[in-house]
Amino acid sequence: QLVESGGGLVQPGGSLRLSCRASGFTFTSYWMTWVRQAPGKGLEWVASIKQDGSERDYVDSVKGRFTISRDNARNSLYLQMNSLRAEDTALYYCARDQWRTGDFDSWGQGTLVSVSS
Amino acid sequence: QSALTQPASVSGSPGQSITISCTGTSSDVGAYDYVSWYQQHPGKAPKLMISEVSNRPSGVSTRFSGSKSGNTASLTISGLQAEDEADYFCNSFTSTYTYVFGTGTKVTVL
Numbered sequence: 001q002l003v004e005s006g007g008g009l010v011q012p013g014g015s016l017r018l019s020c021r022a023s024g025f026t027f028t029s030y031w032m033t034w035v036r037q038a039p040g041k042g043l044e045w046v047a048s049i050k051q052d053g054s055e056r057d058y059v060d061s062v063k064g065r066f067t068i069s070r071d072n073a074r075n076s077l078y079l080q081m082n083s084l085r086a087e088d089t090a091l092y093y094c095a096r097d098q099w100r101t102g103d104f105d106s107w108g109q110g111t112l113v114s115v116s117s
Numbered sequence: 118q119s120a121l122t123q124p125a126s127v128s129g130s131p132g133q134s135i136t137i138s139c140t141g142t143s144s145d146v147g148a149y150d151y152v153s154w155y156q157q158h159p160g161k162a163p164k165l166m167i168s169e170v171s172n173r174p175s176g177v178s179t180r181f182s183g184s185k186s187g188n189t190a191s192l193t194i195s196g197l198q199a200e201d202e203a204d205y206f207c208n209s210f211t212s213t214y215t216y217v218f219g220t221g222t223k224v225t226v227l
Contacts (some may be wrong), residue, residue, distance in 0.1 A: 010218065033216075034219075035163075041219070042120065042206060042218060042219070042220055042221040043155070043157075043206050043208075043218040044218060045208070045215065045216040045217065045218060048216070057214050057215050058174070058215075059118065059215060060118065069168045076165060093162060093163075101149050101153075101168070101169055101218050102152075102153050102208050102209065103149045103151075103153050103164060103165060103168035103169065103174075104153070104155075104163070104170070104208075105165045105174060107162040107163055107164075108162065109162055110162060
C-alpha cells in the first residue's frame, strides 16, 4: 500500500514537501516514482529514484526545482518541491516499479497540490 | 520530451473489440519493449493493465492484450464490457532514462 500526504495550497514561488509511506511490500526492492495529473488532464511522469537512492531522474520541467529522495529505514518516499509554479498544480501520485521498466504496478491515492496566489 | 500520441476517444458496443494506438519515436516506443498501459476510472488511481508491451499482470482480464510495431504500440480490448469505460494511458521508457505517458484515450461503451 502507498499513502501520499503533504499536499495543499501554496503561493507561486513557494515550497512543499510530499511524502509517500509504503507498507505491505519490501520497499528496498523497488524503484519509486512520482507521477502527477493536472485537473482534467493526462498523466505526467515527474521523477524516479533507484532502490538505494543512487540514481534519480527528472522530467525537464522540474529539474533544479524538485528533489526526489527516499528513507528506506522509514519505508518512505519524498518529493521536495521548490519555486512552485501554477503549472505544477496537480494530483501527485507515488508508484512503485521493480525493474525500471515503467511497469507501475501499485499506486497511492494521490495528494493534491494547488499553486495559486 | 513530448507526450506519446493517442486518439482522444474510442468507442464500441458491448461485445465488440476496440484498439487504442500509442505512437512515439525511435527514442521511446521504438527503442525498448518497455511499453505499459494503464486504465483509470474517474476519481481513481491508474491501474496497470499491460506491462512490457504485451504482458498481462495477474488479475487483469484476458480480454486485454498489447502489441507493438515499430514506433507504435497498441492496446486491444476484446468483448467490450460496460466496466471497460474509462481513460487509458500508454507509457514508455525512453533513451534518456526517463518515462513519457501518452495523451490518453477515453473509451466509451455505447
